[in-house]
Amino acid sequence: MSTITGAQALITALEHEGVDVVFGVPGGAILPAYDPLHDSPIRHILARHEQGAGHMAEGYAWATGRVGVAMATSGPGATNLVTPLADALMDSVPIVAITGQVPTSSVGNDAFQEAYTTGITMPATKHNYFVTDVDEIPQVVREAFHIASTGRPGPVLIDLPKNVLTATTTWHEPGEISLAGYKPTVDGHPRRVKEAVDLIAEAQRPVLYVGGGIIKANASAELRRFAELVNVPVTTTLMGRGAFPDDHRLSLGMPGMHGTYTAITALQKADLLIAIGVRFDDRVTGKVDTFAPHAKVIHVDVDPAEIGKVRTADVPIVGDARRILTQLIEAWAGRETPDRHPWLDTIAAWKRDYPLRYDQQPDGPIKPQFVIEELYRLTDGDATLVAGVGQHQMWASQFWRFSDPRRWINSGGLGTMGFAIPAAIGAKVGRPDDLVYAIDGDGSFQMTLQELITAASEGIPVKVAVFNNRSYGMVTQWQKLFYGGKLSASVLGDDVDYVKIAEGLGCAGLRAETPDEVAPTLEKSLAIDDRPVVVELVVDPDEMVFPMVPAGASNDEVILGPDDLGSLP
Amino acid sequence: MKHTLSVLVEDRPGVLARVASLLARRGFNIHSLAVGPTAEPGMSRMTIVVDAPELEQVKKQLHKLVNVVRITELDPATALEREIMLVRVAAPAGRRGEVLEIASIFKATAVDVGPSSMCFQISGTPAKINDFLDLIRPYGIVDLVKSGRIAMAREQKTKPGRLRAVN
Numbered sequence: 001m002s003t004i005t006g007a008q009a010l011i012t013a014l015e016h017e018g019v020d021v022v023f024g025v026p027g028g029a030i031l032p033a034y035d036p037l038h039d040s041p042i043r044h045i046l047a048r049h050e051q052g053a054g055h056m057a058e059g060y061a062w063a064t065g066r067v068g069v070a071m072a073t074s075g076p077g078a079t080n081l082v083t084p085l086a087d088a089l090m091d092s093v094p095i096v097a098i099t100g101q102v103p104t105s106s107v108g109n110d111a112f113q114e115a116y117t118t119g120i121t122m123p124a125t126k127h128n129y130f131v132t133d134v135d136e137i138p139q140v141v142r143e144a145f146h147i148a149s150t151g152r153p154g155p156v157l158i159d160l161p162k163n164v165l166t167a168t169t170t171w172h173e174p175g176e177i178s179l180a181g182y183k184p185t186v187d188g189h190p191r192r193v194k195e196a197v198d199l200i201a202e203a204q205r206p207v208l209y210v211g212g213g214i215i216k217a218n219a220s221a222e223l224r225r226f227a228e229l230v231n232v233p234v235t236t237t238l239m240g241r242g243a244f245p246d247d248h249r250l251s252l253g254m255p256g257m258h259g260t261y262t263a264i265t266a267l268q269k270a271d272l273l274i275a276i277g278v279r280f281d282d283r284v285t286g287k288v289d290t291f292a293p294h295a296k297v298i299h300v301d302v303d304p305a306e307i308g309k310v311r312t313a314d315v316p317i318v319g320d321a322r323r324i325l326t327q328l329i330e331a332w333a334g335r336e337t338p339d340r341h342p343w344l345d346t347i348a349a350w351k352r353d354y355p356l357r358y359d360q361q362p363d364g365p366i367k368p369q370f371v372i373e374e375l376y377r378l379t380d381g382d383a384t385l386v387a388g389v390g391q392h393q394m395w396a397s398q399f400w401r402f403s404d405p406r407r408w409i410n411s412g413g414l415g416t417m418g419f420a421i422p423a424a425i426g427a428k429v430g431r432p433d434d435l436v437y438a439i440d441g442d443g444s445f446q447m448t449l450q451e452l453i454t455a456a457s458e459g460i461p462v463k464v465a466v467f468n469n470r471s472y473g474m475v476t477q478w479q480k481l482f483y484g485g486k487l488s489a490s491v492l493g494d495d496v497d498y499v500k501i502a503e504g505l506g507c508a509g510l511r512a513e514t515p516d517e518v519a520p521t522l523e524k525s526l527a528i529d530d531r532p533v534v535v536e537l538v539v540d541p542d543e544m545v546f547p548m549v550p551a552g553a554s555n556d557e558v559i560l561g562p563d564d565l566g567s568l569p
Numbered sequence: 570m571k572h573t574l575s576v577l578v579e580d581r582p583g584v585l586a587r588v589a590s591l592l593a594r595r596g597f598n599i600h601s602l603a604v605g606p607t608a609e610p611g612m613s614r615m616t617i618v619v620d621a622p623e624l625e626q627v628k629k630q631l632h633k634l635v636n637v638v639r640i641t642e643l644d645p646a647t648a649l650e651r652e653i654m655l656v657r658v659a660a661p662a663g664r665r666g667e668v669l670e671i672a673s674i675f676k677a678t679a680v681d682v683g684p685s686s687m688c689f690q691i692s693g694t695p696a697k698i699n700d701f702l703d704l705i706r707p708y709g710i711v712d713l714v715k716s717g718r719i720a721m722a723r724e725q726k727t728k729p730g731r732l733r734a735v736n
Contacts, residue, residue: 118583122583122586123590127634147635180579181578181579181634181635181636181638182635303633304629304632305629305632305633308625308626309629
């Protein structure tokens with residue numbers, strides 16, 4: 001058997017896992033791995049910052065459902081990965097991060113570029129490995145991919161000291177995965193499934209409250225079948241947008257702090273929540289004590305720790321969302337589809353009376369919502385949208401009409417500004433034939449804009465719309481609403497030329513300053529396909545995101561718009 | 570409210586840090602923690618006494634750790650719980666007799682005697698050890714160290730269900 005290095009074992013193991021791309025930044029301790037990587041069919045995409053590499057791996061995983069891979073060196077390379085790891089943990093994104101480490105003889109000696117990577121990332125990963133035996137590399141890689149992609153997906157990190165990468169070994173074919181403490185439940189308990197079906201049959205005002213778990217489990221088709229079968233309206237959380245088509249008659253839109261009045265209120269009035277792949281996040285529930293006060297709860301999740309964490313479940317079902325939806329459909333067999341008339345009529349009335357709205361004056365400043373709607377119109381909605389974090393993210397989620405899963409990518413749980421550009425790059429690499437449009441704010445954009453260099457130099461033609469309101473818009477919104485209008489440290493006020501930035505980084509740069517320029521500028525952006533495009537949209541800095549439920553308030557207190565602010569405490 | 574958890578973990582580097590970090594991160598206070606090998610190779614047992622209003626979340630969160638194999642909540646009323654303590658008591662020659670008398674009632678063993686103090690070793694239930702401490706405290710405790718609680722379920726006789734494994 002031929003002798004190989006640990007680094008060669010690593011790259012071979014990655015190839016065996018079907019990895020086709022690695023996003024990374026090289027450096028001293030990881031250099032041995034970059035040598036065989038150069039000769040491998042695996043494509044390496046050189047990010048300009050490790051945080052970018054991590055978010056690219058996330059974007060790739062979101063878009064494809066496969067495990068994204070990021071690589072970085074020891075010390076600052078690894079610490080720069082912490083934000084994407086924490087992001088992936090919060091949003092259950094399957095990524096594997098590979099970091100170099102100082103040689104084992106130097107570990108603990110404050111060596112150059114040493115950081116205690118496994119310690120630092122322990123609370124930011126689903127699991128991590130510090131490998132000291134070169135023979136273990138193939139098995140560790142196999143386990144890491146298994147843990148990242150099964151159960152509730154999440155980030156796994158493998159820390160590899162330089163001497164382990166350079167040590168020689170022979171190829172050790174990974175064996176069966178046998179992890180005594182890791183056996184995710186897939187099938188729902190049949191008795192619980194039956195109890196759930198009985199509750200659904202009895203309910204007068206049921207709501208399907210679904211989230212990212214549907215997308216992770218590839219359960220959208222089953223969800224649609226089930227929703228139609230039991231005739232229950234569906235609200236999709238920020239993480240679950242696209243899990244159910246927005247144009248469907250049973251769709252309620254997004255719930256929560258900036259959700260639709262209909263979704264928020266339907267949950268408040270419901271007598272049964274069928275919660276699937278959701279975690280009763282504070283951005284959805286508002287004040288927990290007053291959330292959906294009349295509802296019994298069926299809670300389906302692959303992570304048992306989510307069940308009962310925030311809200312007690314009357315019927316808890318642990319398992320894979322797709323499998324359990326199939327079980328629910330089977331268990332419903334023989335029953336008639338209820339007409340649910342009074343309930344669906346009430347919902348239709350809310351939809352009619354309280355639609356999402358904004359006011360675009362032809363000669364006024366550009367309203368961000370108008371841009372989203374124009375982009376939707378010009379693309380027929382046939383695009384993957386990737387958002388940063390802030391107002392623009394909420395407007396994109398509200399005003400785009402999602403129809404497919406994995407075509408809405410954003411940072412939900414951690415709320416990582418700067419997510420959009422690198423995640424869009426990762427998504428475009430994973431699905432090169434898809435139109436990938438990042439919707440970014442100027443604040444978010446400034447946090448990771450160097451990754452446009454990556455996009456340009458690697459030939460990844462993403463498009464980035466920058467909603468420029470010269471401020472951290474969501475911060476100013478809160479300051480206007482809750483801090484007496486004192487705009488402390490939130491107005492950027494800078495005179496940045498985004499067109500020049502784009503051009504300087506090898507991208508096309510476009511700008512729209514008036515409403516009538518929006519459509520032609522977006523059209524131009526869609527016509528450019530030989531390089532990345534940045535479109536600056538100078539938008540109304542005073543526009544706020546509505547509806548809004550103030551943080552910590554009850555979901556009975558929805559502020560519908562600026563003229564409704566009198567109700568603020 | 571204090572709860573005793575018996576946690577079977579894989580004997581891997583860092584597993585103690587993972588468990589301790591998780592409990593801290595989720596806001597659970599560790600009252601005591603004892604860890605040692607088991608009869609099964611590659612497995613260690615942690616006995617963790619945590620202060621938490623309810624245990625369901627602690628158990629579920631611990632279970633998410635890949636190296637945690639099994640968690641058993643022990644009912645203090647029926648489980649075997651033991652601690653060991655070394656305690657140095659101020660006991661000049663004239664008072665040694667009194668101190669030794671108390672010690673003998675509790676089956677504490679004198680393991681070191683000096684001119685001004687005596688050191689005792691005592692093992693037993695946490696209640697017994699606390700009772701002993703209360704009685705010798707007036708003499709002046711110079712130094713004290715406890716092992717942390719270890720615990721094991723009794724063999725089930727008539728009442729199943731006291732032992733609840735979480736999965």
